[in-house]
Amino acid sequence: MEHDSTRQNFLNYLCQTSPDPIGLEVASAEGSWITDMAGRRYLDFISGIGVANVGHRHPAVLAAIREQLDRYLHVMVYGEYLQASQIELAGLLASVAPPPLSVTYLTSSGAEAVEGALKTARKFTGRSHFVAFERGYHGDTFGAMSVMGHKEMRAPFEPLLPTTRVLPWDEIGTLDAIDRDVAAVMLEPIQAEGGVRLPSKPFLGAVRERCTAAGALLLVDEVVTGFGRTGRLFAVEHWNVAPDILILAKAMGGGMPLGGFIGRPEVMATLSTDPPLSHLTTFGGHPVSCAAGLASLRLIIEQRLAEAAASTGRRLRDALTARIGAGGLQEVRGMGLLIGMEFDAAPRCERFVARCRELGLLLGWTLYNDRVVRLAPPLILTAAEFEEGLSVMQQALHHAS
Secondary structure (H helix, E strand, O other): OHHHHHHHHHHHHOOOOOOOOOOOOEEEEEEOEEEEOOOOEEEEOOHHHHOOOOOEOOHHHHHHHHHHHOOOOOOOOOOOOOOHHHHHHHHHHHHHOOOOOOEEEEEOOHHHHHHHHHHHHHHHHOOOEEEEEOOOOOOOOHHHHHOOOOHHHHHHHOOOOOOEEEEOOOOHHHHHHOOOOEEEEEEOOOEOOOOOEOOOOOHHHHHHHHHHHHOOEEEEEOOOOOOOOOOOOOHHHHOOOOOOEEEEOHHHHEOEOOEEEEEOHHHHHHHHOOOOOOOOOOOOOOHHHHHHHHHHHHHHHHOOHHHHHHHHHHHHHHHHHOOOOHHHEEEEEEEOOEEEEEEOOHHHHHHHHHHHHHOOEEOEEEOOEEEEEEEOOOOOOOHHHHHHHHHHHHHHHHHHO
16 A cells, blocks of 8 residues: 555656656665665666666765765855865876866766756857757756657747757768857757667768868767767767867766766856856856765776776667567667667567566667667676676567567
């Protein structure tokens, strides 16, 4: 009865975002596992949509949170007081981000970071137009939706920013649209919500070249792909492309709410003058979140979790590719531990996810393609957990055949 009451209160008092929520009632989470109120354990292969790169409640992250709790919580709006966890995190980011990116503005979420990056680009360039790409996803605030490449998701909220043009993904021939009216181009190096779509090898470099020629800024959204997820610390490293602003969140906080955008010093300096306080946030870069994020980033670097993601992801893609044809599986693609499994029909995709959950494995799906399952397990996945997850997926594919 208590479970029924909790579920009813969930439906009554929390705004619902879909007509059929998963409804898993969480009791605890640890490492790569989530436990429900009945005591059943689920192997988590979606990590809160790419948040738990170092796993749930990593001891080093918890220790950093406790230490910060004993010092102070929120003390002042962003950017006015010197707060050690903010400064140390920004310094570490500057040392590992693609040069010449070295100055970070901290936020509470990815969408907030996108908004700040768009404002910065407009103010720095003095231009009003933006370019984005079909099936791109950058958040659900108004500015972020304006650079969203999905008409059905945008339609109920239009008119959005009228000066945004959406181009086809991975078509170099369309890039002439990036002209001297464009303040910035927004893209994901791998389109996660778009169905784990990878660009062809020359595409990102061509976008970079066109932005440079037109004087437009290149804004790269690594909210999903950052912090080791794709086998490199940042996905742009696969293509050796340096953006003008790199947008981060999700795994950045080690499980705490944290985002940010890091850019060239001269670009970021535009937010402090004409007028000063051009962009503000109350809770962005919360000191507890920054302490957690600093501990998480150190773990990712010191334990070489990006390299682990590359190795484990390669093995997982190879094993799943060998199962193409079973259960309607058509294609397996991705980088590192961001993997898409595309099925021949949406119902088969749905049945596969449901069957995996019945067998104790949590998977995700992609917002813009109901035939694609997304895998994004913690980067700390053990050999035994790898084998268990793979075994469940193989059983579920056989069941769906």
